[in-house]
Amino acid sequence: MPNQRTLTAEPPREDLAARLLEEAEALVRRDGPDGVALRELARACGSSTMAIYTLYGGKPGLMQALYAIGFARLHAYALEVEEREAPLRWMVRQMLAYRRFALDHTGMYRLMFGGEKRFSPTGRHSQFVSLSVPVEDAYPAFAALVDAVGTCLAHHSNTAPAPAEVQDLAFLVWGQMHGLVGLEIAGYADPDDALPRYQSAVRFICASMGADAAAIDAEIAAAG
Amino acid sequence: MPNQRTLTAEPPREDLAARLLEEAEALVRRDGPDGVALRELARACGSSTMAIYTLYGGKPGLMQALYAIGFARLHAYALEVEEREAPLRWMVRQMLAYRRFALDHTGMYRLMFGGEKRFSPTGRHSQFVSLSVPVEDAYPAFAALVDAVGTCLAHHSNTAPAPAEVQDLAFLVWGQMHGLVGLEIAGYADPDDALPRYQSAVRFICASMGADAAAIDAEIAAAG
DNA sequence: ATCGACTCAATAACGTTGTTATATGAGGTT
DNA sequence: AACCTCATATAACAACGTTATTGAGTCGAT
Numbered sequence: 001m002p003n004q005r006t007l008t009a010e011p012p013r014e015d016l017a018a019r020l021l022e023e024a025e026a027l028v029r030r031d032g033p034d035g036v037a038l039r040e041l042a043r044a045c046g047s048s049t050m051a052i053y054t055l056y057g058g059k060p061g062l063m064q065a066l067y068a069i070g071f072a073r074l075h076a077y078a079l080e081v082e083e084r085e086a087p088l089r090w091m092v093r094q095m096l097a098y099r100r101f102a103l104d105h106t107g108m109y110r111l112m113f114g115g116e117k118r119f120s121p122t123g124r125h126s127q128f129v130s131l132s133v134p135v136e137d138a139y140p141a142f143a144a145l146v147d148a149v150g151t152c153l154a155h156h157s158n159t160a161p162a163p164a165e166v167q168d169l170a171f172l173v174w175g176q177m178h179g180l181v182g183l184e185i186a187g188y189a190d191p192d193d194a195l196p197r198y199q200s201a202v203r204f205i206c207a208s209m210g211a212d213a214a215a216i217d218a219e220i221a222a223a224g
Numbered sequence: 225m226p227n228q229r230t231l232t233a234e235p236p237r238e239d240l241a242a243r244l245l246e247e248a249e250a251l252v253r254r255d256g257p258d259g260v261a262l263r264e265l266a267r268a269c270g271s272s273t274m275a276i277y278t279l280y281g282g283k284p285g286l287m288q289a290l291y292a293i294g295f296a297r298l299h300a301y302a303l304e305v306e307e308r309e310a311p312l313r314w315m316v317r318q319m320l321a322y323r324r325f326a327l328d329h330t331g332m333y334r335l336m337f338g339g340e341k342r343f344s345p346t347g348r349h350s351q352f353v354s355l356s357v358p359v360e361d362a363y364p365a366f367a368a369l370v371d372a373v374g375t376c377l378a379h380h381s382n383t384a385p386a387p388a389e390v391q392d393l394a395f396l397v398w399g400q401m402h403g404l405v406g407l408e409i410a411g412y413a414d415p416d417d418a419l420p421r422y423q424s425a426v427r428f429i430c431a432s433m434g435a436d437a438a439a440i441d442a443e444i445a446a447a448g
Numbered sequence: 449a450t451c452g453a454c455t456c457a458a459t460a461a462c463g464t465t466g467t468t469a470t471a472t473g474a475g476g477t478t
Numbered sequence: 479a480a481c482c483t484c485a486t487a488t489a490a491c492a493a494c495g496t497t498a499t500t501g502a503g504t505c506g507a508t
Contacts, residue, residue: 032340034258038466048487049466055485059466114338115330115410116256135412171413172404172425179403180396186339188359189395197395204396208428262495272458273495279456283495 017055019045024066025108033111036063063111067119070108071139077101078144087152088211092219094148095177095202102181109185113178136167146170149209156210169209176201241279243269248290249332257335260287287335291343294332295363301325302368311376312435316443318372319401319426326405333409337402360391370394373433380434393433400425 023044027036038049038059045051056062077100081093102109136143150166180201184194199220206216247268251260262273262283269275280286301324305317326333360367374390404425408418423444430440 034340037464039464050486050488053467053486110339113406113410113412114340115334115406116258116338134414168417168421168424171407171417171421172400172428175403175407175421175425176396176400177403178407179399179401182337182339182406183395183399183402186337188337190358193392193395197392197399200392201396201399204432208432261493263493274457274459274497277457277496
């Protein structure tokens with residue numbers, strides 16, 4: 001019998017490594033970060049668990065790859081709303097997009113921010129690592145947030161804010177977003193109140209950056 | 225040989241149910257929420273895993289009991305800083321105590337807010353339940369936060385704020401605290417910046433409630 | 449005082465988990 | 479053609495949560 005991987009093309013079967021990751025992402029979506037079982041994953045891909053070991057070095061390596069995918073997805077959400085010529089709109093939509101990502105990818109979000117293990121953003125199978133570089137350098141998704149905060153702040157204050165100030169504020173914004181979304185995902189938010197409360201957080205933050213209240217509300221309404 | 229539980233008093237051995245919970249809390253502290261292994265737990269308590277099943281109905285029941293303990297501990301942190309006659313001080317210390325709890329009980333915090341499973345705050349072994357009551361009613365720790373926010377807001381605005389407004393603001397405050405602390409625990413915060421940034425969040429929030437900036441800073445400094 | 453019913457926990461087993469050792473077999477090189 | 483390399487299938491191992499079975503202890507009633 002010929003090599004199963006190269007010849008059996010009934011499902012297009014492309015690269016096994018990519019196929020494993022796809023299926024693992026589906027498992028995370030269905031059962032959360034702990035729902036990824038190597039045997040089930042291998043079965044779903046028509047291979048044995050050994051493939052995961054040769055391709056990813058084991059479960060931690062696989063989860064690390066998944067984790068990197070999660071950040072790429074988050075980054076895509078951020079890129080989609082970038083609008084440099086309308087900083088307030090950009091800021092508002094950036095914040096709303098963050099929540100949308102978390103609700104669209106609950107399992108992935110918990111994998112990324114559950115704190116179960118800390119992964120390196122760039123490592124080749126290289127296990128979890130404590131960050132020694134600023135997060136904005138490591139995760140493009142956060143660079144996008146810093147960018148939005150910086151341009152929005154510059155636009156409304158008519159002066160160039162200090163980089164440190166921008167990073168500090170961006171971190172607070174990130175904390176506000178992550179906190180509200182995390183509570184919502186964990187089940188601590190009334191489903192009816194979650195969105196309006198998140199929107200009021202957007203209002204608070206944009207107003208503290210000097211934006212006009214009516215303009216903020218208009219952007220929130222427009223983002224629907 | 226007599227009953228091991230009632231007679232062998234070499235370690236005082238008190239109630240096995242309480243002993244199991246103690247040891248489980250220690251395991252959560254050491255290895256996180258997923259570090260609680262029934263076999264290891266039973267071994268540490270000198271019993272078999274069956275005791276856990278008769279006393280707590282299984283691992284979910286045990287985790288639920290642990291979860292309730294976590295909220296009791298958080299509530300204790302909140303009670304310790306209650307100062308009704310100094311609302312700003314109360315508010316500042318409440319926020320700082322929240323972070324202190326999370327850093328003192330990282331594993332427990334992740335169990336409570338990791339969103340892995342949602343537990344009922346009051347249930348007897350009764351598994352995880354979706355909340356149908358406002359969280360303030362279910363968790364005294366959050367009632368304390370609502371209380372602090374309400375009195376602080378009333379004190380600085382010289383008028384009685386609407387309960388809904390208080391709850392909305394308290395939720396945003398909770399979200400800010402949880403978000404910053406969650407990012408810090410998950411490893412996304414520069415260890416040197418985490419505290420000052422949290423403090424500046426405290427400043428932001430208290431200022432938005434009408435408190436004087438210098439007074440806020442004084443309280444933060446006094447709280448050490 | 450003795451017997452029966454009940455409770456509780458220890459033992460052993462089952463299925464599943466991640467991981468590792470062994471073996472097989474195809475692909476490329478000499 | 480013989481060899482080497484490398485990836486994967488198979489099988490086994492330890493540990494996990496859970497369950498069935500068994501035995502010991504307690505309590506109440508006769």
